[in-house]
Amino acid sequence: MTLFGLCKTMAELTADMFIVPVLRFQRNIFPPFSYPAGDLADWFASEGGIVTLAWIYAVNIAFAVGMTNLILVIHLERKIAARIQDRRGPMLSFRAFRELGEDLAGEAPTWRFKGNYSGIGIIQNMADGIKAITKELIIPNKADKFLFSMGPIIFISSSVFLLVLFPLSDRFAASAAPAGLMVIMAAFSIAPIGVLTSGWASNNKYSMIGGMRSAAQLMSYEIPLLLSMAGVFLLAGSYNPVDIVEQQREATWLFGLPMWNFIPQFIGFIVFMICILAEVERVPFDLPEAEAELVEGWTTEYSGIRYMLFLAAEYIRGFAGAAVATILFLGGWAGPWPVPPEIWFLLKVYLIIIFWIFIRWSVPRIRTDQILELGWKKLLPLSLINILIVIFMVEIYPYFADIVSLPEVF
Amino acid sequence: MAEMWISMGPQHPMTHGLWTLKVKVDGETIVDADPELGYLHRSVEKMGERRKYFMNTTLTDRLCYASSTTWTHSYVLAVEELMEVEVPTRAQYIRTIMLELQRLASHLMWAGAYMPDLGHITGALYFWRDRELFLNLLELPSGSRLLYNFMRIGGVKRDLPDGFEEKTERILKLFEQRLDEYADLFENSKIFRMRTEDVGKFTGSQAMNMGITGPNLRGCGVKHDLRVEDTYEIYEEIDWDVCTREAGPGYSDCFSRYMIRIDEMKESVKIIRDCFKKMPKGPTMSARVPIRASGEAFRRTEDSRGEALMYLVGDGSDRPYRWKIKSPMFTTISACPHYLKGYKLADIPAIMGSIDICIGETDK
DSSP states (O other): OHHHHHHHHHHHHIIIIIIIHHHHHHHHGGGGHHHHHHHHHHHHHOOOOOHHHHHHHHHHHHHHHHHHHHHHHHHHHHHHHHHTOOOOOOOOOOHHHHHHHHHHHSSSOOOOOSSSSSTOGGGHHHHHHHHHSSOOOOOOTTOHHHHHHHHHHHHHHHHHHHHSSSSSSSSSOOOOOOOOOHHHHHHHHTEEEEEEHHHHHTOOOHHHHHHHHHHHHHHHHEEEEEEEHHHHHHHHHHHHHHHHHHHHOOOOOOOGGBBTTTTTTTHHHHHHHHHHHTTTTTTSOOOGOOHHHHHHGGGTTTTHHHHHHHHHHHHHHHHHHHHHHHHHHHHHOOOTSSOOHHHHHHHHHHHHHHHHHHHTSSSSSOOHHHHHHHIIIIHHHHHHHHHHHIIIIIIHHHHHHHHTOOOOOO | OOEEEEEEEETTTTSSSSOOOEEEEETTEEEEEEEEEEEEEOOHHOOOOOOOOGGGGGHHHHHOOHHHHHHHHHHHHHHHHTTTTTOHHHHHHHHHHHHHHHHHHHHHHHHHHHHHTTOOOOHHHHHHHHHHHHHHHHHHHHSSSSOEEEEEEEESSSOTTTTHHHHHHHHHHHHHEEEHHHHHHTTHHHHOOOTTTTTSOHHHHHHHHHTTTTTHTTTOOOOHHHHHHTOOTTTTTSOOOOOOOOOOEEEEEHHHHHHHHHHHHHHHHHHHHHHHOOOOOSSBBBOOOOOOOEEEEEEEEEESSEEEEEEEEESSSSSEEEEEOHHHHHHHHHHHHHHHHTTTHHHHHHHHTTTTTOHHHHHH
């Protein structure tokens, strides 16, 4: 059973048992309002209403799964960073709550935690969220107030949109667009517009330079990124994530080992991993918010929950980027049987994220002109070479293999 | 993009203190720069003229929090010359050990502050973890963690405590081991070298013209160290070398200035070991220290950041008539337009970090 089928069953049940009776009951007791309520009730009883309801359920489930993963990713980043730096990381949040309780009550609270505090640091994320919500939302005096508010909306909504776009397996998918990966990449590229908007609207030179850097960076990495993806599309003959993963599952190598795309297209894999790191703006490519020279870059003037949502959106983009890398090059949800495919998918995603965390905490940031040089002079030719290799595999070799009867390798 | 002025500071992550760097940028390229100092001026020299000679060591401690003992030592040397006081040999050895421990702590402080400038947060925590070891060592004889007030006119506050040598040796061994480990993370790292090599270049002769001294000058390949040239304490009896580095023929960049400090830390370890080997027994304080002085005295010492110059005039009373401090960083920061022009905006923290700014001593 797929996620959408499950949601449709749920939608039918809720429509039959709850929504339609309530709306009809309402129509009966408020006759003057009967027309819209009556139409709505009929609509929910029809096929269109149930499918819409099913979509809403599916999107919400995908969103909830994504948000749960977001909390896990943030916690993982904090813990691994702390271990790399010879620290322990967040682990003491309950103590803060307890002390707050003691302060408020004027005495020791009745509940206490036994033993050490390890393993509960994950609620530090909730504490940070609560803190951010209680902060004032400052808008600078001479800022462009409309664009200043629009910037975060563009950035955050386009990032959250990513969560429902990629499938966790062929049955767990909220959207099944035939050009799925193109839609994902399009959603990825909206965010720099938000960055540019909020950088410009802040009326702050640091913010503006951060926004400009974001635009310059987009130019340099987006082209090799898409070209390195083109190899995968050629091989699978489709933009659909499900088809791409199926192609990787069927391709085999020596001794029947699976030949996921990172083996034949190793160059493309390397180019893609570098570019997606720039796409999700992590160290060493987090130039738009280089805190050493630009204070906080384009987020300098933002405060409170807006700033916190910027951070959260960056992690969402990181998670989505790792998911795209998994689908394209690491075989997606393909894996041996006893483990469910969704778990395989998440395992691979988390492997990439942990790799990124290690990179983030062990290298410095590179310079704007260096990333432009890297993008245009090195990654672009490499991604073209990768496409040539794939064309050789897909078109040229089979053509000659037919003529001179060579063994079928690819 | 049109040219525009950006004001970095007085509160900015790049400044490492309280000063303003105004830069004129064309896009991302620096066209002009204009440093503004004086936010942290505490009029130390004038305050010192109202206090007795021996009281001023508390002020000199606060000149630079990262390298307080070297500044106090510089002042104490000048006062000793003014008063013509002989310092016992053991006190001289203890002073040298403290100075080199302080130099290690100061360079580690610098290295830790330099890494976030390049976007490398982990480096800061690593180097500051090691600095803590040396602060613990400095705390053992002096009793405080940051501002020691250990150098006294005519000697040192007290003798080294029992077991100090063993503890130092243990920490030095650990430290050398860790420096080798860090090499892979920093100087052998490709991205670290991309950020630091060929950035912020100036030649040795330029540096001398601009008044740049200390590790920044030795990073240009100029063999100039006041511990040798105008020797003090027992540096000439110790077995050590002046390190030099250069990025190319006669010029330095951020990477050579990073490496020269790493080399100097290794050299300081050598000096401390040799001091322990040669240290004699004896008193740690001169028997007779006058409180009044007349005449003038001038001493220069090799601070962690360059040449620290002290000029004192006494008028026969127990307070200095005039006291002048020349800080190495004041001239180095003032020369920054010369070595900032032409580089990118992102290079500003890399360059200004690499010269080891300390605003406390700059603004006095």
